[in-house]
Amino acid sequence: MANISIYKKEHCFGCTACYNVCPQDCITMEFDNEGFKFPIVYKSACINCGVCVIHCPITNDFINKEIKQCFGLIHDSSEITNKSASGGAFTAIADLVIQQEGIVYGCGFNDDIEAITMSVDNAEDVSKLRGSKYVQCDNLSQYSEIKKQLNLGIEVLYASTPCNVSGLKAFLGKNFSNLTTVDLFCHGVPSPVLFNKYIQWLEKKYNGKVTEYSFRDKKYGWGTQGHFTIRGKSRILYGTDPYYNSFLQAKTYRLSCYECKFASDKRPGDISIGDFWGVEHFHPEIDTTRGVSAILINTEKGISIKQRMECKVTLFETSFDNISFLNKQLVYPTIKPQIRDLIYLKFQELDFNKFIHEYLFSSPEITIKIKQLIPTKLKVYIRKISSLVVNKTKNRSEKR
Numbered sequence: 001m002a003n004i005s006i007y008k009k010e011h012c013f014g015c016t017a018c019y020n021v022c023p024q025d026c027i028t029m030e031f032d033n034e035g036f037k038f039p040i041v042y043k044s045a046c047i048n049c050g051v052c053v054i055h056c057p058i059t060n061d062f063i064n065k066e067i068k069q070c071f072g073l074i075h076d077s078s079e080i081t082n083k084s085a086s087g088g089a090f091t092a093i094a095d096l097v098i099q100q101e102g103i104v105y106g107c108g109f110n111d112d113i114e115a116i117t118m119s120v121d122n123a124e125d126v127s128k129l130r131g132s133k134y135v136q137c138d139n140l141s142q143y144s145e146i147k148k149q150l151n152l153g154i155e156v157l158y159a160s161t162p163c164n165v166s167g168l169k170a171f172l173g174k175n176f177s178n179l180t181t182v183d184l185f186c187h188g189v190p191s192p193v194l195f196n197k198y199i200q201w202l203e204k205k206y207n208g209k210v211t212e213y214s215f216r217d218k219k220y221g222w223g224t225q226g227h228f229t230i231r232g233k234s235r236i237l238y239g240t241d242p243y244y245n246s247f248l249q250a251k252t253y254r255l256s257c258y259e260c261k262f263a264s265d266k267r268p269g270d271i272s273i274g275d276f277w278g279v280e281h282f283h284p285e286i287d288t289t290r291g292v293s294a295i296l297i298n299t300e301k302g303i304s305i306k307q308r309m310e311c312k313v314t315l316f317e318t319s320f321d322n323i324s325f326l327n328k329q330l331v332y333p334t335i336k337p338q339i340r341d342l343i344y345l346k347f348q349e350l351d352f353n354k355f356i357h358e359y360l361f362s363s364p365e366i367t368i369k370i371k372q373l374i375p376t377k378l379k380v381y382i383r384k385i386s387s388l389v390v391n392k393t394k395n396r397s398e399k400r
């Protein structure tokens with residue numbers, strides 16, 4: 001048994017291309033200590049054919065040369081925008097593929113609130129994939145499933161993070177005219193085991209099973225608040241939610257996210273979608289209350305999809321500079337915070353309740369940063385003053 005040892009750990013996205021392509025079935029995906037999946041090769045069965053390396057997205061560059069068009073988008077149905085993270089771009093695209101009797105693959109939660117790639121083939125079930133799940137999505141064997149559908153001539157849409165889209169393309173190894181890909185703007189994904197333990201922690205705290213979990217509830221407008229449901233009661237994820245907060249502060253991502261090669265204007269999908277944060281500065285006439293998607297059209301197929309969905313959505317032209325103004329993950333990868341590795345070390349060492357209170361609720365790095373900001377001379381001075389005060393108090397109490 002060995003790691004698929006060709007790359008640094010920081011390079012592997014955990015996309016499953018190698019696992020799906022191995023002709024010997026000798027690669028498995030296993031959790032590391034931080035709770036992210038990595039490929040493990042069972043050496044005794046490996047015939048050194050090298051197919052896993054050929055189909056790895058790190059050695060392949062399925063990246064489009066340039067963005068062709070940029071738009072803001074709001075779906076005409078408020079029922080759809082209410083359940084979508086942004087302006088409902090994903091549903092507008094998915095519906096086109098469903099109309100062609102196609103299959104849509106995307107990320108949904110299963111009954112245990114685990115994020116996995118699943119497929120739907122009717123408009124009603126698209127709702128299962130709607131909404132952002134801020135945790136790494138497990139692709140399982142879905143790349144192989146997608147290949148089967150494509151070979152049968154069925155229209156397929158795959159919508160996921162850019163690394164997963166690139167992974168699918170590397171796995172397939174050739175273009176299929178019946179495949180459409182959508183990649184998300186993405187600043188990083190936390191560990192599925194961390195998320196799972198957090199769900200269990202909520203269940204213990206509120207004494208019941210989490211039956212629903214949403215990171216992007218629109219009850220109070222377009223933003224990053226969410227909710228979860230336990231024993232039929234919906235509870236809001238306030239700004240102090242330990243898991244969500246540490247995600248938003250980029251403290252818990254997979255190592256490869258901090259070196260993401262897709263954090264740029266060269267994208268792997270036919271279309272890229274995200275939140276049009278800051279749209280009010282550039283297009284003040286747009287009503288932002290239901291959420292606004294930003295879409296980048298990267299290929300000719302993307303152009304044709306955009307033309308076909310025009311009847312269901314409000315589209316307005318914009319520029320890449322406007323879209324990336326508050327979405328810097330379209331320009332460079334997220335910067336790894338100092339505390340990130342310590343968080344995952346303590347995640348392995350501590351009891352989860354203690355870990356969550358000491359490392360996700362509080363911000364130890366703030367204390368570290370403040371300490372670093374104080375000049376050494378001032379630190380020495382503060383230490384002297386405090387020892388003088390301590391000595392004086394001691395002397396007084398001794399005299400008494």
Ligand SMILES: Cc1cc2nc3c(=O)[nH]c(=O)nc-3n(C[C@H](O)[C@H](O)[C@H](O)COP(=O)(O)OP(=O)(O)OC[C@H]3O[C@@H](n4cnc5c(N)ncnc54)[C@H](O)[C@@H]3O)c2cc1C
Binds near residue numbers: 086106187273275
């Ligand atoms: C981990 C993550 C980080 C993101 N970071 C940013 C960001 O920094 N800036 C930004 O503007 N937008 C970001 N997004 C995208 C944004 O949150 C919305 O998903 C996007 O705008 C699409 O919204 P929508 O209204 O079109 O459709 P929705 O219906 O809300 O989108 C659903 C789509 O998201 C996919 N999806 C959901 N969760 C996952 C997941 N864990 N892995 C893979 N695919 C998933 C589904 O397959 C589906 O295609 C991120 C999304 C994720 C999942």
